[in-house]
Amino acid sequence: MTATAGSLTAAPDAGGPGSLDIALVSEHASPLATLGGVDAGGQNVHVAALAGALADRGHRVTVHTRRDGRELPDRVPLRDGVEVHHVPAGPPEPLPKDELLPHMDEFGRQLVRVWRSRPPDLVHSHFWMSGLAALHAVRALDLPLLHTYHALGTVKRRHQQLADTSPPQRVALETEVGLGCDRVIATCRDEVAELARMGVRSDKVSVVPCGVDTELFTPQGPAAPRGPYPYRLLQLGRLVPRKGAAVSIAALALLPDTELVVAGGPPAHRLDDDPEVRRLREIARRAGVADRVRFTGGVPSRQVPALLRGSDVVLCPADYEPFGIVPLEAMACGVPVVASAVGGQxxxxxxxxxxxxxxxxxxxxxxxxxxxxxxxxxxxTACGAAGRRRVLRRYTWARVAAETEAAYCAVLEAATAVTEVV
Known part of the structure; x- marks a missing residue:
C-alpha cells in the first residue's frame, strides 16, 4: 500500500487526517456532465460534491471518468484541489451505461498506466462497472479500494424484471467487487441487508448517506411563479418509468384544485419527441387531468431551488430508490415530501x-x-422546518465528507497494521 501512518499528518484547517491523494472512479457519471439525461443524475451530483468536500478537507482528488467526446481534454480542473481525468476506453462518444461493460478492461488498463507512475493513496469507485475497472487496477498495483454501488443489480432486477436492460452478468460481477474491495460505503441501511444477501459481510460496510448543498437549497430565495390552481405538486428527476411519475398523475385525479409540475427529462423543445413524455401525457389524458399536468423538461441545477420553493409538496413515488437526492433537496428548501417507503427514502x-x-x-x-x-x-410549515433542520444535522456535504474520510482512514490504518505485522 502507498499510504502509511506518516501520510496521515494533520492538514491545515481541514480537521481531518492530512492531505491524501484520492482517486474517485466514476466511469459513466462525470461531474462535468449536464444533468437530466437518462444516465446523468444523482451519481454525477454525488461524485462532484464529494470530490469538492474532500478537497475542502485538504485532500487532492482526481475523478477518473470515461472520455465520451473527441473534443474533451485529457484533464480538466473542476475546482481547487479537484481534477477530472478523461480516460480513453471505448469510442470517444456518448454510450448508454448498459453498453459500457466491454470497455471496462481497457478502462482498468488505462488506470494502471496512469497510477503506475503516480499512485494515489486510495481508490474509491462509484457504480459497479467502475468497481470492476478499479479492482483490476488496484490488484495490479496493490492499492486500497473502497466502493459505493449507488444502485444494486439485485434490486433493479427484482423491480424491473424483464425490463431490466443491465448486462446479465451484473449481479455476479457486483458480488465480485463487493468481496474484492477493502470496504463498501453504502448509502442507506436497506443496502446493507441487500449486500449481506450477496455475501458481503455487514462488518465490511460503512453507511454514509448522500448529501445536499445547503447553501444552494435553502428556504430563502425566489420561488417559481404559480399557476392558476390553489395547490402545486412537484415531481423532479429523470423521466424514467421507475421514478413513478405515472403514479403521481393517477393520484392527481383524486386531488381537485391542484396542478402537477413534472421537471426533468430532455430540453423543453424536445419534449414532444420523448417516448416517456408521450406515455405520461396519454396517462394524464385518460385520467382527465391533462390540463393540470405541466412538463418543464430538464431544468438547470441553479433553477431547481426556486421550483421546489414554489411547490406545496414534493412527490418522490419511485418504485425503488437506492438513495434519492430529491427528498433532501426539498427538505433543505423547507418543503414537505411524500415519498414511497423504499430504499434510501x-x-x-x-x-x-x-x-x-x-x-x-x-x-x-x-x-x-x-x-x-x-x-x-x-x-x-412544520414539516418543512423540520426537514431543513434534519438536513443541516445529518446531510451536509461537509458531514458526508468527514464520514467518508473516516472510512478511508479505517482502511488505510488496517493496511498499515498488516504491513507492520508482516
Whole structure:
C-alpha cells in the first residue's frame, strides 16, 4: 500500500487526517456532465460534491471518468484541489451505461498506466462497472479500494424484471467487487441487508448517506411563479418509468384544485419527441387531468431551488430508490415530501416529522397523504422546518465528507497494521 501512518499528518484547517491523494472512479457519471439525461443524475451530483468536500478537507482528488467526446481534454480542473481525468476506453462518444461493460478492461488498463507512475493513496469507485475497472487496477498495483454501488443489480432486477436492460452478468460481477474491495460505503441501511444477501459481510460496510448543498437549497430565495390552481405538486428527476411519475398523475385525479409540475427529462423543445413524455401525457389524458399536468423538461441545477420553493409538496413515488437526492433537496428548501417507503427514502424522510412515506405504486395512498398535507397549512410549515433542520444535522456535504474520510482512514490504518505485522 502507498499510504502509511506518516501520510496521515494533520492538514491545515481541514480537521481531518492530512492531505491524501484520492482517486474517485466514476466511469459513466462525470461531474462535468449536464444533468437530466437518462444516465446523468444523482451519481454525477454525488461524485462532484464529494470530490469538492474532500478537497475542502485538504485532500487532492482526481475523478477518473470515461472520455465520451473527441473534443474533451485529457484533464480538466473542476475546482481547487479537484481534477477530472478523461480516460480513453471505448469510442470517444456518448454510450448508454448498459453498453459500457466491454470497455471496462481497457478502462482498468488505462488506470494502471496512469497510477503506475503516480499512485494515489486510495481508490474509491462509484457504480459497479467502475468497481470492476478499479479492482483490476488496484490488484495490479496493490492499492486500497473502497466502493459505493449507488444502485444494486439485485434490486433493479427484482423491480424491473424483464425490463431490466443491465448486462446479465451484473449481479455476479457486483458480488465480485463487493468481496474484492477493502470496504463498501453504502448509502442507506436497506443496502446493507441487500449486500449481506450477496455475501458481503455487514462488518465490511460503512453507511454514509448522500448529501445536499445547503447553501444552494435553502428556504430563502425566489420561488417559481404559480399557476392558476390553489395547490402545486412537484415531481423532479429523470423521466424514467421507475421514478413513478405515472403514479403521481393517477393520484392527481383524486386531488381537485391542484396542478402537477413534472421537471426533468430532455430540453423543453424536445419534449414532444420523448417516448416517456408521450406515455405520461396519454396517462394524464385518460385520467382527465391533462390540463393540470405541466412538463418543464430538464431544468438547470441553479433553477431547481426556486421550483421546489414554489411547490406545496414534493412527490418522490419511485418504485425503488437506492438513495434519492430529491427528498433532501426539498427538505433543505423547507418543503414537505411524500415519498414511497423504499430504499434510501426510508432513511431520509421522517414520517410524520418531515413528510409522509407511502407504499410504492399506490396512487390512492399517495393522494391521501398529499391531501392531508394540503388541507393543513400549519402542518406543511412544520414539516418543512423540520426537514431543513434534519438536513443541516445529518446531510451536509461537509458531514458526508468527514464520514467518508473516516472510512478511508479505517482502511488505510488496517493496511498499515498488516504491513507492520508482516
Amino acid at each position: 426510508l432513511d431520509t424522510v421522517a414520517d410524520p416529522g418531515t413528510g409522509r412515506l407511502v407504499p410504492p405504486r399506490d396512487p390512492r395512498a399517495l393522494a391521501r397523504a398529499v391531501a392531508d398535507l394540503l388541507g393543513r397549512p400549519a402542518t406543511r
